[in-house]
Amino acid sequence: MTPCDGGDRCRNCAGKWEGSGNCPRCFAWDALDGAIAAFDMEGAARRVVHGLKYRYIEALAATMAHAVARLPTAGSFDIAYPVPLHRARERGRGFNQAALILAGLGWNPGPGSLERIRRTGTQVGxxxxxxxxxxxxxxxxxxxxxxxxxxxxVDDVVTTGATANEGARVLKDYGARSVRIAVFARANYDHSPGAAIPDW
Ligand SMILES: [Zn+2]
Incomplete structure (x- = not known):
C-alpha cells in the first residue's frame, strides 16, 4: 500500500501532485479545509475499502481506523462526524462504513448529528x-x-471531495471554525479538464 506522504503530494488534500499550492482536485473546495489520508486508493488499500463496503467485512474498519489514527495531524480535531449515508442506503448495507471507522478511531463524536436529507444518485461517472x-x-x-x-x-475514501465539502458547508453554517476530512484512502483520479472519474 502506498502511504500518502512524501513530497509529491498536494499539501491541502493529500492527492498526488508535483506542483506548488493546491492541486486541481481541491481547487473547488470552498468550505472544506483539507484532507488527510493514509493510503492511495489502489492495490491492497482498494481491496480493504471494497472488503468493508461491498463484502461487509466489518472487522476491516478497525484496521482502517488504526491507519488513520497514525497520521501526523490526527489529534488536532475537537469533534468528529462520519460522512452520513442516506437512511435508505444505510438500511440496505446494514451499516455506515464511515461510522464504523470513526468508532475505531475513538475520536470525540461531535454534538448533534450531520444527516443526509436527500438521497443523491451515484457520483460514479x-x-x-x-x-x-x-x-x-x-x-x-x-x-x-x-x-x-x-x-x-471521517470516511473510507475521498475522491473529488464534493460530498465532504457540502457537509463542511453545513457545519460551518453552525459555527465550526474549520472542517477537514480524514480518510483511509485517497483516490487520485485524472484531474485534467473534462476527464471522467472512474468507478473506484
Ligand atoms: Zn489538492
Missing part, C-alpha cells in the same frame, strides 16, 4: 462540477452551535 451539483443541499445538521470548534469528517 460524474465530472467534478456534476458531483458538486449532485450533492448540493444533501445534508442537514441538527444540534447545538459549533462555535469555534475544529471539526473533522
Amino acid at each position: 460524474l465530472r467534478p462540477a456534476e458531483r458538486r451539483a449532485n450533492v448540493s443541499g444533501a445534508f442537514r445538521y441538527a444540534g447545538p452551535p459549533l462555535d469555534g470548534l475544529r471539526a473533522v469528517l
Whole structure:
C-alpha cells in the first residue's frame, strides 16, 4: 500500500501532485479545509475499502481506523462526524462504513448529528462540477452551535471531495471554525479538464 506522504503530494488534500499550492482536485473546495489520508486508493488499500463496503467485512474498519489514527495531524480535531449515508442506503448495507471507522478511531463524536436529507444518485461517472451539483443541499445538521470548534469528517475514501465539502458547508453554517476530512484512502483520479472519474 502506498502511504500518502512524501513530497509529491498536494499539501491541502493529500492527492498526488508535483506542483506548488493546491492541486486541481481541491481547487473547488470552498468550505472544506483539507484532507488527510493514509493510503492511495489502489492495490491492497482498494481491496480493504471494497472488503468493508461491498463484502461487509466489518472487522476491516478497525484496521482502517488504526491507519488513520497514525497520521501526523490526527489529534488536532475537537469533534468528529462520519460522512452520513442516506437512511435508505444505510438500511440496505446494514451499516455506515464511515461510522464504523470513526468508532475505531475513538475520536470525540461531535454534538448533534450531520444527516443526509436527500438521497443523491451515484457520483460514479460524474465530472467534478456534476458531483458538486449532485450533492448540493444533501445534508442537514441538527444540534447545538459549533462555535469555534475544529471539526473533522471521517470516511473510507475521498475522491473529488464534493460530498465532504457540502457537509463542511453545513457545519460551518453552525459555527465550526474549520472542517477537514480524514480518510483511509485517497483516490487520485485524472484531474485534467473534462476527464471522467472512474468507478473506484
Ligand atoms: Zn489538492
